Amino acid sequence: MKEMEDRERLDQYLHAHQLEPIFGEALLPHLSLYGFEQGELICSQGATPHYLYVLVKGKIKIYNTSAEGKTLILSFKSPLELIGDIEYVRGIEYLNTVEAVSSVQMIGVHHHWLKKHGSDHAPLLQFLLDIITRKFCIKSNSLSFNLMYPVEVRLASYLLSASADESDTDGPIDAVSLTDAANLIGTSYRHLNRVIQQFCTEGLIERAKGELLVKDREGLRALASDHLYK
Numbered sequence: 001m002k003e004m005e006d007r008e009r010l011d012q013y014l015h016a017h018q019l020e021p022i023f024g025e026a027l028l029p030h031l032s033l034y035g036f037e038q039g040e041l042i043c044s045q046g047a048t049p050h051y052l053y054v055l056v057k058g059k060i061k062i063y064n065t066s067a068e069g070k071t072l073i074l075s076f077k078s079p080l081e082l083i084g085d086i087e088y089v090r091g092i093e094y095l096n097t098v099e100a101v102s103s104v105q106m107i108g109v110h111h112h113w114l115k116k117h118g119s120d121h122a123p124l125l126q127f128l129l130d131i132i133t134r135k136f137c138i139k140s141n142s143l144s145f146n147l148m149y150p151v152e153v154r155l156a157s158y159l160l161s162a163s164a165d166e167s168d169t170d171g172p173i174d175a176v177s178l179t180d181a182a183n184l185i186g187t188s189y190r191h192l193n194r195v196i197q198q199f200c201t202e203g204l205i206e207r208a209k210g211e212l213l214v215k216d217r218e219g220l221r222a223l224a225s226d227h228l229y230k
Helices: 007-016 085-090 111-117 122-148 151-162 175-185 189-201 217-224
Strands: 002-004 032-036 041-043 051-057 060-065 071-077 081-083 097-100 104-110 172-174 205-208 211-214
Touching: 007 032, 007 051, 007 104, 051 111, 071 151, 071 175, 081 122, 085 122, 104 111, 151 175, 151 189, 151 211, 151 217, 175 189, 189 205
Parallel strands: none
Antiparallel strands: 002 032, 032 104, 041 097, 051 081, 051 104, 060 071, 060 097, 172 211, 205 211
């Protein structure tokens, strides 16, 4: 993580996402802009949170790790998204690990200032409520999606969600994570491999050196029909 001393860019993000009234005049001076590199952890499951983050650029993935060391990818997020909102409201440790899929920029505010200036600021409280309830709705839709759509549609959705797409550049997906993908989309690793081979034959993706590379994003998007793992 690197704090970016760029108030002009921070103000641009605040204006673009209409965040100034949400944080209010008292909190605005205490906001900072942070940058994370691809693959860098933003927060770790079980750690004590100190900041509320607002994702304003890039893509992140959220996953959970069991006591046995097994990981399960839960979702992928793009702007605008909050990290640490549930933990802040409930005063608990991080529920999941969050990792940057691409280069990421986030607005961060320390809990100290949130409690001092935001605990009775209605626009911020409404914003937190909207984001948290949206997350529950998305989770419900994802569960229905896994039950109602074939593996081909679910895999296309996963590939679009997992690959970095900034500047129209499709990033590779580490094949090691395909077991997690099978768990996320609700199928066996063997069946998943068969569908991957089908996608390779159709020219949608390419498999080489332990990675999957998206070759035809529009083809995958047509197959996924805008159903993405969010």
